[in-house]
Amino acid sequence: MSEREAYVGQPRPRREDHRLLAGLARYVDDIKVAGALHAAFLRSPHGHARIVSIDVTAALELLGVVTVVTGEDLAEDVTDLTVAPPIEGLRPTSMPVMPVDRVRFQGDLVACVVAADRYVAEEAMERIVVEYAELPAVSDMFAALRDDSVLVDEALGTNLVARRVHRAGDPEARLAAAPRVIEAEFHQQRQTHAPIETRGCIAQWDPGREHLTLVIGSQVPHPLRTQIVRRLGLRDSQVSVSSPDVGGSFGQKIALYREELAICALARRLGRPVRWKEDRMENLLAACHAREQWCRTRAAVDDTGRILGLTLEMVEDFGAYCFYPANYISEVVGIILTGQYGIADYGYEIRVALTNKCGVGPMRAPMAMASWVMEGTLDVIARRLGLDPAEVRRRNMLADQALPYVMPGGETLLDVNCAETMETALDEIGYAAHRPHDDGRYLYGLGLCNVVESTTYGSRFYKNSGIGGSGHEAARIIVEPDGTVSASVGMAAAGQGYETTFAQVVADGVGVRPDDVAVTLGHSDTSPYGMGSRGGRGATAGGGALYLCAAEVRAHLLRLAAHRLGLNATDGLGLRDGRIVWVRAGGSEETGLDVADLARTAYFDPLALPEGMRPGLEFYRTYDPPPMTFSNSTHACRVRIARETGRLEILDYLVVENCGTVINPLVVHGQQAGAVAMGLSGTLLENVVYDQAGRNLSATFADYTIATVADIPAIRIIARATPSSRTPLGLKGMAEGGVMGAIGAVANAVNDALSVVGAQVTCLPLTPMRLHAAIHDGIGRAAQGQEG
């Protein structure tokens, strides 16, 4: 392969920036399509209701209205979505493109107006007369799991849409025999992704070619296309999906949502382009929510704080509809919970409930709760036993020699340096000198959170865990006739800087300059079919596939060069910055050939190619990463809570992270800090609130507050990277661990501070009001850490 990595590792400012800073970026809604009609969706004002009748007459009379359709109308054009992978304990679900007779949450779809513009469409919506028969709603997941609950999906006969049980060893026996059993509870509130660019799409049907083109901000253009063709009864070759610049996604732009599918169906039905831009209220009400999970751990421990056995009980609120298999998110929490700790006897039971709320999906670090639950459990153990929390971690942590280690969840942990990141973090945060204390105005605490971040999921993981799909990724590299390099993978960027970082990877893999590499992404016709952007797979799956493909390009070019130079073998030849060189000890010597010369030969003088080499320079390569790759980190923070107001201040926040080979430190640092910020925002502020009738009380940015600059402290990031032994370039991936660590570090710091007054909190978000109550009213006191 390459003689050296010249560009990987460089903090190169991004090439994407120019268009973003000049106002020349093209997000979906910036793209003009002549003659496009605008759609708007009428949504249910009720949490749960039967649709008695819909009268669209007055809407149709409005000038500029082209059509109004209901669920019944669209059912003719679109098949239902059935989510029924063969997973034990998972009940199959099915939903039409738009509800026909019953709405299941506030914001559910009722009708779609297509008009000359959005203003007219909204006027028309007001003229639609819908008669609802309101039904009792269930907006609490625990209530939903009771036998007498209202049913969200009557076809299921229960709200328990998934129940998953896993056992390694015999945790129950350990609990029964243990000197002490310590329980801890954790409740994470419902959140939503809130990308600043809401969802939206433009669908065009070409009746002559019978071809659908969908422009949509998507993380996964090809899997999305697969969904579309299935639902619309088309073939893969009849649909193109194009994802332009994307204004943030965070997991919200993976699924094919009902609105988008309806727009496709309407474009085909009308034979005219149809576009839709979600507004913020729709986005907060009805796009996709996340994270509403409750966990209880029971740990069998000895007097030294060593965990002898552990069980996890988890309940997740999945909302009204399943866009994903209902075990998909919580299962990963169960699988990776034990992280870097050696716990042989472990089991989990997960129950997933349907409720009359917006459906949920993965949000940046969907498994985020795992770190808080594990590290919070360790802190409760330390407090109960009067031990030092760091020491309890040390006693349970796997020694480096114990790796690779088959975790009780089934995946194999390796290439992590958890002790190193933790000890570094302890030094940097001043752990030795810290004691939680109270100076009369503030309570002071310090929190630790070790994180094992599952970054990349290979096909083996999907197969093992019963989640559909593949974990591989595909790369295509074309050396163009002028010697420039065009590279592509099946991923779609939403700010990750792929165009810059992948160019660095390809430059090193081929032996050219990054400036000679163009990275094009996001179009299903020009990118190879890949699994798209999700989790932390960008670097390992995307970068890995590109690097392997680039190596093939290099080998091919060197064979061609050798032939041009009259050699039988490529020994001694190298590719540096696009030039073919003789590699010598201490330097290199020009051969006079460069990639452009070779490209000319390959395209325009094929008779000059070596025996058996075909004309052209196009390369395709797939790569299936290991079942699971891991990055690891330790987050540590010091906080103080004002007694008077309950307001939390983060005095110092640091992350020591090992995310393997870093392609571009500038970009990686941005991702790490951004992930921490999202984690802090969720831990401190964000909250999707429903009342008992299923009304959403947080449908504007005034009510669903996300962090502003004043809410985010300075974030120190210290690299302790070691490469992966199993991936190209030693890449591991990152960008989600920050969320995981932030929740655990801050929650643990808060409970450290509250321990001074004998209080604890187990519910997020950690609002001033909640912390104030914990300090003054003793709420949460003794709720944590019951000894059994």
Next chain:
Amino acid sequence: MKPAPFSYHRLQTVAELVGLKARLGDAAVILAGGQSLVPMLTLRLSRPEHVIDVNDIVEMDHILPEQDGLRIGALVRHQHVAESAVVATHLPLLRRMAGGVGNYAVRQRGTIGGSLVLADPAAHMPLAALLFDARLVLRSARGVRTAAYRDLYRSPLNCALDAGEVVVSVCFPRQPEAMRAVAEMFHVTAGSFPALICAVRLVADAQGGLAGLTIVVAAGAVRPPVMEGMFDDLRGVRPDAALRGEVVRRVVAHMGGLIGQDAAGRYLLSVLEGRMAMCLAGAAGDTKEGAGA
């Protein structure tokens, strides 16, 4: 979401405004800065037939020191108040409160008249107008009158102008030399509206005793009460820590009766207790207590 259609009128003079408002009545809303009105129109919480744009009426865009106080035109932007040397001289607290409205971009557009008419219970300018007993100059086809804002501001989002009336300017009465005013704002999160604003106006007599005390508190979704008469018995007393403690007790008790004692109410009252003490210490010139005057 998009606003519903309306007819648009853009006027140049107060006389035109008064005439048109008389003709259109409640079918028309007045668009000044629009920072609160436009979201309400966009969310279709309000659907007026007519929108009257007053942004060109320059005669309402002035800050004038007058014999008996400070006159601020209804169209004066918050940022203008916040940067005004005249306001800084006459009413430093008003300047500071204007500088805390919304954010930089919002302050460039939002107007004092619009804010007072909207009467949002969590807003800064209405609170300042209540504290200083500002009077609004109102014009209608029937003529001009002035009215105390305290009388007009009946309940949240209800500034009770008479039919056809428009706010032309607001007059903040000249304050005695021995007046000190202090306000404290408490935001639950940095980006949210203030959950609590408390403001104190304290006038001392020649001996340093209390000659007048006005306290206004915005908390919960109630019209911020003006607390004044309830301190009459304290006149002449020096505002030392003991007296301030008594005032805090009265204020907290009064607010408790208004905003209720549920969890959120209890929390606000608890925070109010601390903030009120800070405010009072600042107004009494006792900087040891660390008031944010």
Next chain:
Amino acid sequence: MIISLTVNGEVRDVAVEPHYLLSDVLRDRLDLTATHVGCEQGICGACTVLVDGQPARACLLFAVQMEGHAVTTLEGGAPSVELRALRAAFHTHHAQQCGFCTPGILMTFAAYLRDHPDCDEAGVRAVLGGNLCRCTGYGPIVRAIMAASAALREVADV
């Protein structure tokens, strides 16, 4: 109705209805799509443009109000020295990821740095509080604005 307004230094005539928001008219009628719509509730700040040189939320203005006024968007003709300095610093400091909120931040600070050449970090943070960013955690944005401010002072001193 036809209104006439100055956009990025050019007088433009455009047909609008009174209830059309300035953000929509800039984007859909004048093809100036750098002004992004993030919330239409006046909160996120992505649609911030300059009206007569001062920042304003384009989603909180009706286009019809702009008759006779000057609107500047990120596309804006010849960029001001402040905007050029901000662009350079945002690039160097990796102050944007998805870039959707960026235009509003750039426009706000193009005006703020012009009017506050000696601004400090606290002032910058207070103003940035009016813009939401979901990607960066704000740290790089603050650093970039401070760097742009410093660079502008250097130029002014020469």
